[in-house]
Amino acid sequence: MKILSDIAALLTGMWITWKHIFRRPVTIQYPEEKRTPYPRYRARIVLTRDPDGGERCVACQLCSAACPVDCISMQPGEEADGRRYAEWFRINFARCIFCGLCAEACPTLAIQMTPDFEICKRDIMDLVYEKEDLLIDGCGKSPEYNFYRHAGIGVTQQRGEGIEEKRPVDVRSLLP
Amino acid sequence: MPKLIIDNIPVEVADGVTVLEAAQSVDIPIPHFCWHPALGKAGACRVCAVKMVDGPVKGIQMSCMLPAQDGMVVSTTDPEAVAMRRNVIEWLMINHPHDCPVCDEGGECQLQDYTIAGGHGIRRYSGTKRTHINQDLGPYIEHEMNRCIQCYRCVRFYQEYAGGTDFGVMGSAGRVYYGRFEDGQLESPFSGNLVDICPTGVFTDKTARFKARYWDYDMAPSVCPGCSLGCNTTPVARYRELLKMTARRNEAVNGWFICDRSRFANDAVNDPQRPRTPLIDGREASRDEALEALLLRIAQIEELYGSGSIAVVGSSRLALEGAALLPRLAECCSAGALCYFTSQEESDRTLPLIELLSSGKPASQRDVRESDCIVVCGCDPLQKAPMLALAVRQAWRNGAAVYVVPFGSAQGTEGVQKSTILQMNRWLSGVEASQEPKRLYDAISVHSLDAVPLADAKQPVLICSATNAPDRLAETLEQQSNLKLAVIFPAANSYVAAQLAGAHGAVSLEHAVATGKIKGIIAVEADIPPQLLEGIPFVAALDWRMTETVQAAQIVLPTTAWVEMDGTCINNEGRAQRFKKVMNPGVPVRGLDPAGHPPHIHRTIPPGGEPQPAWQTVAALIEGLCGEQITEPLSGKWERLQELAAESEGVMINDL
16 A cells, blocks of 8 residues: 555645744844843853952963964963963954863863854954953853962962961971 | 893893883883982882882882892882872872962973873862962072972982082971072072972973963974083073073983073073164165175175185184085185184184094093093183083092192182182172082192192093193193093184184184285174274174174174074084074064064064074075075085984084
8 A cells, every 4th residue: 555655645744844834933033133142152252350350361371272273372471469460362263163172271260251152353353352352340150269369379368378278387497 | 230020021221220210211101200310319209109019029119219120020000009109199289289370380390290190180188288488589590389299309409419508408297398598599500400300380480480381382402502511402482582491401411401501591582682684884674685785895895905805704603504604605705814713812722622622532521420530720610611510510429539720810729619609690690699609529729730640540531721721731631541621612612613714724803804904804693802893994794693793894684593593513522413493583572562462463474583594694695606506504524414413412523
């Protein structure tokens, strides 16, 4: 009874076609209409600040090392209090593939991905973002963390007063 | 010759060799912190644990402390040994701060590597960390004691190897502290080696603080141009800026270390005043224009003053490639004089010594370290060639007798060593040492060379300086067949200059100018005293430094510094060594716009990146003058040096 099964197949296909004719379309009228991406969507990269308002980025170069397309470059520098920071920090978004490896590599949670995917420019050189374009006034996704409170090098607090630290050793004392 | 088995591989080593070294000889890596090839063992870190499965000793043992013995069966992969090493690393990390991102050692840190390799990732210990207050150790070395793992390498190097007294270890148990008694600059002229020798980031190079990471470095094997010893270095550059100098191992020359004079001398390369663009009478021009103008001026000078009125001047800091082309250039412009030395005195002193060295037996730094009798003759090695003084100290530590023969300009050598340590410190920082530092070695002062019992010595070495060599040197060398000679020359390539000057009948510039015939000078990386340039109507300078000669020259053709080119130099013993290009020439990125980020401009050549090595400019002149194209500067006698590898121990040019 091959003919019956063939007819059934035809009718099934026809039924699916008709069913979709009356469905609401999934296409949205971008750019007039916009979807909200998920909060963890990986798009435009930002540099965040710690809860005390300081720059989180210490220019450790791990993001530029992790970057598979080499689109991040920077120059570390030192502030008067010994804080390491980025003298300049550059991401070439013309080259970036938004893989998120930089954000994953970042030990201070400075570099983060945002859901802003709309970065188009008429001139490709405008896609080279400098630190002033990248740095935001907020903590981004991790509001509590401040690297220098844990680092033990005495930048945001006296040496020995950080989290999980003993008071500095007095080498001239004989007491245990 | 004990025979043992390590990880199923049979090994045979010399007596006294440790299990760790035996394993290394068959490429089995065993982690270690306190053990260092130049310092030996301390047994302080406990991370080189291996399991002795069979043989004279059994169980977990420290491989760096255990001499290899017959019948040992060693396992480095035994679960017990692996667990021990992992636990030791975890224990070392208990007090280690959480600051790798802001540590300059990050990426080149032995502790970091072994922690990752050992598999310790998550901190299990919930207690607090020990902290220390750091010291200010002067402008060259940064101190960060929190990172210390108590391997004792620094203090063993500083006090034992380099003879320093102002740095040591204090405290006990978990409070051990490595530092000075009070803040202040380290007084040893070899203190920079603490940076290389520390397995973690306690000592880092302050001059390269927060500049770059290991994986971004531009690095290549190189040779220090600071003195005539030719110590091997690895310069580190980033963004066209020379960041720091690190020591490179060459057992025949410097061993593992370099002196501070070599390490902290990057300013000349990074100098913003460096000539970067060609100049014709003070006007900026392209390289081709400048070359053309130079050729025209050479023709004009010859027309005006006749043939033989040009002097081609090399120097003792010019690399072999450039120096070897100068005779051809002199021929092409029918020069009246080919000069490698400006001063007649230097030429007269250096040439006979080179002859003596090429016929006699030159002493390498290794020969000095292994010698049993050293005669320091009328010079202070610490002043002109600091690493040679360190080599003498190693021989002295092994029981060699050191004799000092004061004469000529080095009278009263008793005080010489002390004063030069102070001088070097002043040279480095302008800081006076707080007290009289200890001398590097104790020497027996004798009035003349004859008073030294050379006949009893097995491997005697005579050290003298080219500026103050003893008179009867040739005789002494002839009488004493096993005596080797180490001469300290005034500059890195004095050997090249003297060798070529002898072979091509060069005269000193002083002598040439005195004849009155010289009306034009082509100075190739030469430092000519201003009084010799008086009355010379035309001067052209090829140089990478802003010297007085460059300032006086009508035509300036910039060349590349040694870190910006491949080249060859020949050290004081006649050892040819190759140095490789470390970075591209050009104005450092940091110098372009100090306030902001580098400009958004596409370029194929960076600003100031046009200079070529001196030999290429000389070759271009030769081509312009006599149409001969030179693509390989090392030909004829030097041809075999083309193959010379930079990583090798170098080639003695006597063997060529």
